[in-house]
Amino acid sequence: MLNGxxxxxxxxxxxxxxxxxxxxxxxxxxxxxxxxxxTPAAHDFVTALTLSTLSNKPVLTDAFDPETGQWDxxxxxxxxxxxxxxxxxxxxxxxxxxxxxxxxxxxxxxLSARCPxxxxxxMDLDMYKHPATQxxxxxxxxxxxxxxxxxxxxxxxxxxxxxxxxxxxMLFEIIKAHFKxxxxxxGKKVLISAGPTYEAIDPVRFIGNHSSGRMGIExxxxxxxxxxxxxxxxGPVELDxxxxxxxxxxxxxxxEMYDSCMAFFAEADITVMSAAVADYRxxxxxxxxxxxxxETLTLSLVKNKDILAAMGQQKRxxxxxxxxxxxxxxxxxxAVKKLHTKKLDLIVLNSLADEGAGFGKYTNKVTLIDxxxxxxxxxxxxxxxxxxxxxxxxxxxxx
Numbered sequence: 001m002l003n004g005x006x007x008x009x010x011x012x013x014x015x016x017x018x019x020x021x022x023x024x025x026x027x028x029x030x031x032x033x034x035x036x037x038x039t040p041a042a043h044d045f046v047t048a049l050t051l052s053t054l055s056n057k058p059v060l061t062d063a064f065d066p067e068t069g070q071w072d073x074x075x076x077x078x079x080x081x082x083x084x085x086x087x088x089x090x091x092x093x094x095x096x097x098x099x100x101x102x103x104x105x106x107x108x109x110x111l112s113a114r115c116p117x118x119x120x121x122x123m124d125l126d127m128y129k130h131p132a133t134q135x136x137x138x139x140x141x142x143x144x145x146x147x148x149x150x151x152x153x154x155x156x157x158x159x160x161x162x163x164x165x166x167x168x169x170m171l172f173e174i175i176k177a178h179f180k181x182x183x184x185x186x187g188k189k190v191l192i193s194a195g196p197t198y199e200a201i202d203p204v205r206f207i208g209n210h211s212s213g214r215m216g217i218e219x220x221x222x223x224x225x226x227x228x229x230x231x232x233x234x235g236p237v238e239l240d241x242x243x244x245x246x247x248x249x250x251x252x253x254x255x256e257m258y259d260s261c262m263a264f265f266a267e268a269d270i271t272v273m274s275a276a277v278a279d280y281r282x283x284x285x286x287x288x289x290x291x292x293x294x295e296t297l298t299l300s301l302v303k304n305k306d307i308l309a310a311m312g313q314q315k316r317x318x319x320x321x322x323x324x325x326x327x328x329x330x331x332x333x334x335a336v337k338k339l340h341t342k343k344l345d346l347i348v349l350n351s352l353a354d355e356g357a358g359f360g361k362y363t364n365k366v367t368l369i370d371x372x373x374x375x376x377x378x379x380x381x382x383x384x385x386x387x388x389x390x391x392x393x394x395x396x397x398x399x
Contacts, residue, residue: 001179003031008081008113010106011051013041015156016088016122016165020046023087023168024054027175035060035077037106039093063105074105078112083178086110087148088122088165091133098136116178120148122165124157134240141244146225148174149384152362177388183227184395190228191268192220193261193275193307195235197254201299202286210359211276213237215324218387219272220246226391228270233260235275254278254304261307265314270394272322273308274348276359280304312343320398322346322390326358335369345397346370348390354380368393 007027011017020036027034034055038048048059064071078084086093093107097119102108110117119140127133128150141147148171153164166174194216198206217239220232224245233249235257249264251257254277265271280301290297308323315321323344325335328351335349349367352358357365357380365380368390378389 001030001176002027005032005179006080006082007032007034007175008077008084008109008115009034009036010084010086010089010093010110011036011038011042011046012086012088012090012093012106013039013044014088014090014122014165015045017042017045019165019168020087021050021054023171024051026168026172028054028056030176033057035081037061037077037109039104039106061105063108072105074108075112077109079114081113081115083115083118083175084110084113085118085120085171085175087118087120087171089119091121091123091127091130091136094119094121094133094136094140098139116144116146118146118148118174118178120165120171121150121163123150123163125159125161125163128163138240144244146178151382178225181226181391181395185223185270185391186227188223188228188269189267190223190230191233191261191264191271192216192223192230193233193235193257193273193277194220195237196276197235197257197278198252199254199278199281199304200285201282202288202290204289207278207280207282209276209278211235211237212360213239213275214362215364215383215386216272216274217243218383219274219390222384222387222391223270231264231268233257233264233275254281254307258305258307258310262310265311268319270320270322270398271311272390272394273311274324276326277307278304306342308338308342308344315343320345320394322348322394324348324350326350326352328352332367332369332375335367336373339369339371344371346393366390370397 024034035057036051036059038061052059060072102111148166150162151164152162154160195213196209196211198208200206220230224230230246232246249260251260283300283302321344325338325347327334331351335347339347347369350357354365363380364383364386367377369375
């Protein structure tokens with residue numbers, strides 16, 4: 001699938017540059033043409049000789065080579081590429097990309113590129129979390145650039161946290177997936193729910209859960225990157241919610257999520273309900289903060305409308321409906337029961353008994369079960385990869 005694909009790799013001044021030679025080798029072995037462009041600072045971390053030997057092309061840093069008199073047009077190079085990857089992308093380069101600053105050859109190439117652009121940040125934890133860096137990343141995502149989010153791990157500073165560029169093998173798989181999947185969901189409308197719901201007790205307190213919304217957000221990114229028109233009905237979360245090519249509908253309560261989801265459901269070709277919706281809500285919501293008086297407080301709870309069940313009842317034959325089941329015991333049995341009672345086409349089972357799975361984690365371990373009873377179990381993976389696996393499974397069943 002990479003044979004003949006033209007890939008530009010932009011390397012900037014980060015210690016993570018040492019990972020790129022392996023990526024170049026993997027791409028070349030798959031038949032891709034690779035052109036490496038380095039900033040002057042990148043030469044401090046990886047040699048041009050290594051990269052040119054692996055890519056079979058001279059590494060470019062400047063537009064003009066005074067020794068040979070050769071001029072390399074940044075415009076022609078930008079038009080040449082089928083994909084451009086900025087990796088590692090430093091905070092400095094991200095800022096320049098976001099603001100259109102072209103003070104080196106790599107950035108002039110970037111500004112000339114008409115192909116999809118992927119970027120893999122690499123920097124220390126505090127630099128990555130800084131509001132300026134996060135704003136620049138959001139700006140690039142809004143231009144439909146694809147963020148390859150850094151992993152958590154030991155950093156060059158000795159700290160441990162987000163900011164570590166993804167490993168070359170993962171970068172390679174992401175590039176392969178891009179060319180494999182292309183725009184396979186083009187023309188499809190995908191409805192996704194994500195995050196928790198908050199059921200108000202009074203103006204201060206609520207009944208909720210620990211869902212971070214990360215799984216649904218990764219699903220929205222995945223489907224949008226593969227050409228779908230995505231609507232994400234999102235409960236209250238603390239994650240970055242400025243996603244390229246995704247329409248976000250914010251909600252708070254289960255009732256609001258029901259209304260929003262049902263408003264879009266009829267037009268959706270694919271619906272994936274990954275939200276952790278509260279089953280019950282307080283029967284009465286106090287108008288003012290409930291004061292502490294007695295030793296106990298009794299709340300009367302009433303059942304919320306079942307969104308999945310309502311969708312299952314209304315689902316047309318040309319719609320594909322997916323639910324999630326987070327279980328603590330009798331996992332398969334409970335998931336299969338939910339699959340059939342809600343009239344789902346596919347259910348995604350994960351268990352709190354599995355380490356690294358469940359709410360608030362960067363990873364998940366799932367088993368997919370379809371209405372024919374076929375089960376596909378996956379190992380523990382980052383939620384971004386789980387989203388890709390689920391998209392693959394859905395595509396295989398709708399084609």
